[in-house]
Amino acid sequence: MWIEGRVIEKRDWNDKLFSLKISVDIGHFTAGQFIKLSQVVDDKRIGRAYSLVNPPGSDYIEVLAVAVEEGLLSPNLQELKVGDTIDVATKATGFMTLDELPKEEHRGKHLWFLATGTAVGPFISMMDTSEPWLSYEKVVLVYGVRKIEDLAYLEHLKQYEASYPEQFKLVLSVTREELRGALSTRIPDAIISGELEAKVGLKLSPEISQVMICGNPEMITQSQQVLQDRGLVKNLRRAPGQVTVERYW
Numbered sequence: 001m002w003i004e005g006r007v008i009e010k011r012d013w014n015d016k017l018f019s020l021k022i023s024v025d026i027g028h029f030t031a032g033q034f035i036k037l038s039q040v041v042d043d044k045r046i047g048r049a050y051s052l053v054n055p056p057g058s059d060y061i062e063v064l065a066v067a068v069e070e071g072l073l074s075p076n077l078q079e080l081k082v083g084d085t086i087d088v089a090t091k092a093t094g095f096m097t098l099d100e101l102p103k104e105e106h107r108g109k110h111l112w113f114l115a116t117g118t119a120v121g122p123f124i125s126m127m128d129t130s131e132p133w134l135s136y137e138k139v140v141l142v143y144g145v146r147k148i149e150d151l152a153y154l155e156h157l158k159q160y161e162a163s164y165p166e167q168f169k170l171v172l173s174v175t176r177e178e179l180r181g182a183l184s185t186r187i188p189d190a191i192i193s194g195e196l197e198a199k200v201g202l203k204l205s206p207e208i209s210q211v212m213i214c215g216n217p218e219m220i221t222q223s224q225q226v227l228q229d230r231g232l233v234k235n236l237r238r239a240p241g242q243v244t245v246e247r248y249w
Contacts, residue, residue, distance in 0.1 A: 002038055002087040007080050008060060014149040017118070018078050019053065019064045022086060029056055029092035030099065031125040032246075036089040037063065039076055046072045051214075051246075052092060053121040053153075055128035061088065064121040064152055094246065096122060098131050101210055102240035108210045110202055111136040114187055114223055116144040116215030122246070123214070124153055127160055133167065136210070140200050144173040144187050144219070169200050188222035206231040206242050214246040 005024030012018045026035060029052065038047035048071075050063035067078040080086060101107065111132055113123040120143050126132055132139050141160075145151055151172065160168045172182040173190065183190055183199065190196035197203055204211070204227065211227060213220050224234070227243055235241035 001090045003090055004085050005061070005088040007082050007084045007086065010080065010082060012078075013152045014147075016067045016078075017064070017150060017152060018067065019062060019152065020077065020080065020086075021054075021060050021062045022088060023060050024088045025059075026061060026088060026090060026092055030097045031055055031129050031131070032097040032122045033092040033094040034122070035061060035063070035092045037073070037077065038087040038089070039073060040087075041072065041076070047087075047089070048073045051094075051119070051122040051125070053124050055125050064118045066118055096212065096214060096244060096246035098126055098129075098135070100235070100237070101212075101244060102235060102242075106240040107135065108242065109136060109208045110138040110140065110210070112204065112209060112211040113139075113141045114144075114211060114213045114215070114219075115142065116187065116219050117150065118152075119214035119216075119246070120153065120157075123212070124156065133164060137167070138169065138202060139164070139167055140169045140171065140202065142171045142173065142187055142190075142196065144175070144215070146174070146176045148174055148177050148179050150174075169202075171196065171199050186222075187219055188226050191223065191226045204230055204232065206233070210235075210242055210244070212244045212246075217247060220245055220247060 005022040008023045009021035034049045034051045036047045036049050054062040067074045174182045232242040235244045
């Protein structure tokens with residue numbers, strides 16, 4: 001089912017990367033979930049899923065997206081202006097949420113978010129709630145992109161550093177340009193080399209770490225394998241582990 005939403009804000013981070021705030025009531029959702037946006041194109045309905053950037057309780061939804069040149073929907077979304085309408089699914093869904101992580105003795109002390117590109121969105125939604133800050137001693141966001149211009153919400157992320165200076169660690173990785181203070185290598189390679197842990201000042205281990213991974217499939221697959229080699233296993237409801245994954249495609 002679809003309801004009509006109205007664009008109330010749009011931001012172009014670069015020529016392809018953009019975010020939309022849409023005034024619409026989808027009811028309650030859990031931080032980390034995604035919503036479908038849709039248009040009818042040539043008498044055919046086209047729908048695509050986008051993770052929600054905003055926290056639960058907002059009177060709008062916010063999505064971060066890339067306009068894919070051959071995409072059937074994303075180029076049209078990028079053309080939307082404030083006041084334009086877009087069809088929105090009536091309910092968010094998805095299982096990459098903090099309430100799916102192990103509890104009590106299986107919880108661990110450190111929560112790691114590994115993200116590439118637009119996959120930073122659901123982690124922002126989570127960090128805009130109180131849950132990660134109340135549940136974990138340390139919260140780490142590792143945000144990988146190709147170019148500096150691909151870094152979205154950077155000022156927002158720096159606000160977490162100001163609000164939780166002893167608890168939060170932001171690690172940026174820019175692989176095709178040099179950015180002072182950032183890593184210049186892919187996330188799984190930074191884990192293998194030990195560069196990531198050295199940067200954060202924390203160890204990745206099955207005893208103390210929970211890791212949530214979202215982004216491009218290659219990064220997810222390789223990071224999972226590297227973590228598995230360290231003894232961290234996939235988190236399942238029937239068997240609590242340390243690694244939770246969301247695949248975009």
